[in-house]
Amino acid sequence: MKDATLISRTKYKWDRNRTFYFVSAVLAEPSSDDGWPEIPANEISAHNASLLSGWRGHLIQLKSPILCHDDIRRIIVGNGFRIYPPFDLCDKEGISGALNGVSIPVGPVDVEKKMDLPDYAIKGLNLSVNSADAKQKYGLRIDIRDGTELEPLIEYFLRTTRQYTNQWWVSSALNPFDSGLRVSFPIQSSFDPHPVQIFKGAGEIETSWLGSNSTQGLIGFEKVLNNGIWGEILSSIAYNSRLEDAMHFHHEGIAAFMGNNDRNCIMNLALMFEVAENKARIFKDMKRFSKNKDLLNNPVVSTAKQAAVFRKLITDRDNIAHGREPIHMNSDVRNLIDYLEVSVEFMNSYLGICHEFGWEKVINTKFK
Secondary structure, rough: OOOOOOOOOOOOHHHHHHOOOOOOOOOOOOOOOOOOOOOOOOHHHHHHHHHOOOOOEEEEEEEEEEEEOOHHHHEEEEOOOOOOOOOOOOOHHHOOOOOOEEEEEEEOOOOOOEEOOOOHHHHHHHOOOOOOOOOEEEEEEEEEEEEHHHHHHHHHHHHHHHHHHOOOOOOOOOOOOOOOOOOEEEOOOOOOOOOOOOOEEEOOOOOOOOOOOOOOOOOOOOOOHHHHHHHHHHHHHHHHOOOOOHHHHHHHHHHHOOOHHHHHHHHHHHHHHHHHHHHHHHOOOOOOOHHHHHHHOOOOOOOOOHHHHHHHHHHHHHHHHHOOOOOHHHHHHHHHHHHHHHHHHHHHHHHHHHHHOOOHHHHHHHOO
């Protein structure tokens, strides 16, 4: 759906639609006597007839990878789209963002010039958490029919993948395996980069211009995308299933924490608690509460010990929402870790209740 009609009466252009650019190559027939090979007319006609009109395939480099097995083969086929299993991108230089042909700003107060990176600098470092059980896949192929919007489909696929794998970074802007660091170099007192001095007789010189990057580790509850999980994703997308809200807020909270956005972490974990507790009450035909204090006093999912931790979380959430400081987190950062630790235990209990009542009912339950 195009949003242009929604912004026609506003002062600013709240337009989230993208402008797509496509560039084609033009192949010129060689001027030599041989030129291109002759092809019979019937082969040309057959080739043109084989074109699937109204469809195009798209290759996408994901912002952050999906950890998955190599043996997934099934294609997700929907109404107007086809999603293939994630695949390897061989361009490790591209993934690492190697800084080839880049000039960097130089100057003590103002930028006075730019200098090229020296030839001896390592211009990027690719990190990976590949193992015997999982590989990082940055590649995605999606075929779409005319009239199908690509970006909402990608986002829906990634969020569905995150839901079934607990790979919390999938669909967020954060790539835990690539911080964006590329090159580290020494500097002079003038703040100019300090070059390596190369002179006769020095022998081997270890350059202090370093290729750099950083990575985060897995938390421990993530699942590798395998054939079984791929089948669940396939079914969910095929039926255009709703995403589970409490799980969404849980993953958003974890991604915020790993991205050093602690306030957003608290806000999302509080939403996770409120949504999960109320949905569990609905499953059990119990009264839904609009106030968190009532949920804390009458929990269905959380234990008394967990509720005590969530009480601090909700207090911090309320303070943040009203422009105040999160007193419990600020007084002891270990409280934030408690929020995260308890949220995983809480989510496991909630999912146990979900499976008891059936996943179809869970994802289709809405607050009245």
